[in-house]
Amino acid sequence: MTAYLSDVAALTRKDLLVELRSRDTVPAMLLFVVGGLVVFHFALAEDSSRLASAGMLWIALLFTALLALVRSFVAERDEAVIDGLLLAPCDRSAIWLGKTLSVVAFLALAELVALPAFALFYEPVTWELVAGVALANIGIAAVGTLLGAMAAAARARELLLPLLFMPLAIPLIVGGVGATLAEDPGRYLGFLALYDLIFAILSWASFEYVVTE
Amino acid sequence: MIRARGVGRRFGEKRVLAGVDVDIGDGAFLLVTGPNGAGKTTLLRLIARLIVPTTGEIHVAADRSRIGFLAHEPLVYRELTPLENLELYGRLYRVRERRERIGMLLERFGLWDARHERTDELSRGMLQRLALCRALLHEPELLLLDEPFTALDATGAKLLLDELNHQQGRTIVVASHQPERFGERPTARLSLAPT
Amino acid sequence: MSTSLRNNGAALLSLLAAALLVAGFALAFFWAPEAQGDPAFRIFYLHVPVALTAYAAFGWGGWKALRLLWTRDDRYDLESYVAIHMGVIFGLLTLVTGSVWARYTWGVWWTWDERQLVLFLVLFLFYSAYFMLRFSTPAGPRRARTSAVYALFGVALIPVSFLAIRLAERYIHPVVLTRDPKIESEMLLSFFVCLGGTLALGGALYLVELAGKRADARLRELRELLA
Numbered sequence: 001m002t003a004y005l006s007d008v009a010a011l012t013r014k015d016l017l018v019e020l021r022s023r024d025t026v027p028a029m030l031l032f033v034v035g036g037l038v039v040f041h042f043a044l045a046e047d048s049s050r051l052a053s054a055g056m057l058w059i060a061l062l063f064t065a066l067l068a069l070v071r072s073f074v075a076e077r078d079e080a081v082i083d084g085l086l087l088a089p090c091d092r093s094a095i096w097l098g099k100t101l102s103v104v105a106f107l108a109l110a111e112l113v114a115l116p117a118f119a120l121f122y123e124p125v126t127w128e129l130v131a132g133v134a135l136a137n138i139g140i141a142a143v144g145t146l147l148g149a150m151a152a153a154a155r156a157r158e159l160l161l162p163l164l165f166m167p168l169a170i171p172l173i174v175g176g177v178g179a180t181l182a183e184d185p186g187r188y189l190g191f192l193a194l195y196d197l198i199f200a201i202l203s204w205a206s207f208e209y210v211v212t213e
Numbered sequence: 214m215i216r217a218r219g220v221g222r223r224f225g226e227k228r229v230l231a232g233v234d235v236d237i238g239d240g241a242f243l244l245v246t247g248p249n250g251a252g253k254t255t256l257l258r259l260i261a262r263l264i265v266p267t268t269g270e271i272h273v274a275a276d277r278s279r280i281g282f283l284a285h286e287p288l289v290y291r292e293l294t295p296l297e298n299l300e301l302y303g304r305l306y307r308v309r310e311r312r313e314r315i316g317m318l319l320e321r322f323g324l325w326d327a328r329h330e331r332t333d334e335l336s337r338g339m340l341q342r343l344a345l346c347r348a349l350l351h352e353p354e355l356l357l358l359d360e361p362f363t364a365l366d367a368t369g370a371k372l373l374l375d376e377l378n379h380q381q382g383r384t385i386v387v388a389s390h391q392p393e394r395f396g397e398r399p400t401a402r403l404s405l406a407p408t
Numbered sequence: 409m410s411t412s413l414r415n416n417g418a419a420l421l422s423l424l425a426a427a428l429l430v431a432g433f434a435l436a437f438f439w440a441p442e443a444q445g446d447p448a449f450r451i452f453y454l455h456v457p458v459a460l461t462a463y464a465a466f467g468w469g470g471w472k473a474l475r476l477l478w479t480r481d482d483r484y485d486l487e488s489y490v491a492i493h494m495g496v497i498f499g500l501l502t503l504v505t506g507s508v509w510a511r512y513t514w515g516v517w518w519t520w521d522e523r524q525l526v527l528f529l530v531l532f533l534f535y536s537a538y539f540m541l542r543f544s545t546p547a548g549p550r551r552a553r554t555s556a557v558y559a560l561f562g563v564a565l566i567p568v569s570f571l572a573i574r575l576a577e578r579y580i581h582p583v584v585l586t587r588d589p590k591i592e593s594e595m596l597l598s599f600f601v602c603l604g605g606t607l608a609l610g611g612a613l614y615l616v617e618l619a620g621k622r623a624d625a626r627l628r629e630l631r632e633l634l635a
Binding site: 143157163164167170209 | 551557564
Binding site for chain 3: 223224225226228264265267
């Protein structure tokens with residue numbers, strides 16, 4: 001257990017360090033999410049309800065997450081570094097967990113900018129929204145990291161990943177928008193937690209199968 | 214150490230390896246030769262269990278923690294320094310006295326002064342030396358080397374051959390199209406023909 | 409020998425499917441009473457069995473995917489793929505029949521109020537992505553395992569999406585259209601005969617396509633041996 005966690009910590013640390021050096025992903029996510037919020041102002045008709053702006057926010061968060069996911073295995077895919085990790089004796093699921101944690105960190109950084117911007121441009125941010133975002137991040141990162149590893153073996157992987165991810169993201173959008181708008185947000189937060197639980201376990205258990213033969 | 218019977222591998226419609234038999238014991242030095250496209254790299258990847266055969270069977274009596282693989286690519290992160298890369302792998306392989314071991318390898322392969330440089334700023338030869346350090350880091354029982362002389366200068370080549378000398382009890386499999394450079398070291402040879 | 413036996417199985421199953429479907433529709437149209445207030449209700453005898461057959465096919469594909477991951481046996485890859493292919497065909501048929509039903513009952517070709525229809529749209533997106541994944545990954549053990557994992561995610565997605573669609577209705581808008589005709593025992597019997605028919609049809613198509621794909625693979629192997 002301790003050994004497993006220390007593997008995960010080493011792998012997450014490596015991902016954060018790679019991003020810190022290359023600064024490829026997070027700045028792009030920040031710019032994209034703020035740009036999205038600005039574009040939505042022009043897409044929403046005047047007098048659109050706060051309901052519409054909440055939906056737009058969730059779409060912006062989802063598409064921003066796709067940027068992180070498309071980039072998630074770039075460092076491993078270039079020059080086959082993933083082989084180096086697969087050769088190492090660590091449990092393969094530790095590679096998934098390490099990557100998932102780093103994706104969660106990138107998403108949180110993007111939202112640290114996106115949510116205040118949303119509050120400034122549109123509606124105040126409620127604690128239900130923050131809780132929904134935090135829970136959705138786990139699901140997005142868990143499923144997206146697995147799908148990212150799947151797509152890494154395919155041609156046209158940057159195109160494939162959004163297609164693989166979108167149907168699986170619909171429940172996350174339902175939970176997130178519901179938590180933001182509905183009168184009983186608890187039910188939707190519970191649904192997000194259920195989603196996280198089911199798909200995190202599935203992804204954790206199946207990662208080894210998608211990166212090895 | 215390695216036993217293969219009728220091993221073949223296909224990628225999609227393309228067959229790259231067919232009907233290979235290998236039988237080598239502990240401490241052997243197997244030299245695999247053959248022209249480009251004969252499947253040398255594929256054979257090494259099969260032995261390392263990175264891929265599985267589509268026909269035949271292969272058995273390797275060493276688990277992942279005991280195998281060192283110098284691959285075609287250096288398998289290091291370009292954004293990290295040599296020290297950071299070896300630190301990462303040292304942790305994953307649970308190398309004891311990690312710092313001393315890494316320092317000793319960097320010293321021996323002439324990388325000590327470059328240890329804090331980003332890996333993508335190293336020359337190809339230095340990168341190959343780093344890749345060697347990575348493969349040797351955990352003192353593997355089974356060492357797999359794919360074209361190890363690639364990009365190495367005279368000093369680098371000598372360091373590599375020295376490393377191959379002073380290991381008793383280590384099983385080595387080398388794929389190379391320059392068999393003469395290994396002198397009398399190989400105890401077994403396998404010549405692959407394109408399929 | 410084994411191929412001809414399997415083809416015989418497919419032939420028998422097709423005959424069974426034809427007999428059950430003819431009998432089922434005859435019962436549905438001439439014997440079962442008309443549902444009150446829904447003149448287009450008879451399409452129920454096609455729409456729901458087709459939908460259930462699609463679920464069965466997706467489930468079967470998921471089960472074969474699980475077998476593949478367990479045993480590494482290649483043949484489960486093809487079986488899982490063919491089952492999901494059938495599922496997508498029946499899923500598309502579900503969307504079409506559902507759309508026709510909506511047109512005759514409510515005058516619109518699409519309604520977001522019909523949960524099953526929305527769910528099939530989500531599943532159609534999901535399994536189309538499954539085909540994209542297969543077509544853009546080189547054939548081999550890696551593709552087999554990747555597709556199997558995605559197929560298993562599909563099985564998990566079905567109930568989760570169903571729950572999500574129910575939850576979404578609460579904030580999008582309340583359900584205004586209801587369709588709860590009283591089901592009588594004649595209707596139920598007709599329904600089960602139709603269901604048997606579509607299941608048999610799905611099974612027959614599955615066996616036929618599987619035999620065809622296996623023959624293709626064998627032909628390719630032979631050609632390679634000759635080359």
